Amino acid sequence: MLRIEYEQQLTTLMVTHSMRQALDLGDRTIMLHESRILFDVSGSKREGLTVADLLQQFEAQQGEPLADDALLLS
Numbered sequence: 001m002l003r004i005e006y007e008q009q010l011t012t013l014m015v016t017h018s019m020r021q022a023l024d025l026g027d028r029t030i031m032l033h034e035s036r037i038l039f040d041v042s043g044s045k046r047e048g049l050t051v052a053d054l055l056q057q058f059e060a061q062q063g064e065p066l067a068d069d070a071l072l073l074s
Contacts, residue, residue: 019051031058038062 002025005012016022022029028042031054038061041049059065 019054023049023051023054029054033058033062 004010012026014022014025023046027046028040029046029049030037030041031039039054039057055066
């Protein structure tokens with residue numbers, strides 16, 4: 001699928017609760033919570049980010065840690 005996207009210069013959107021998957025695929029990550037954009041990162045600022053970095057961004061934006069274990073385990 002990634003090859004087809006690249007060859008055809010397609011834009012795709014993936015919605016996932018897996019932070020690892022969000023970082024492994026694509027070139028832009030947008031974190032939503034309760035229908036609000038909390039974090040939008042791409043390019044060099046996105047390179048090398050980890051799941052721990054995303055959790056830290058969530059906490060910084062929300063002022064509280066992520067409380068849903070299902071998200072942490074996905």
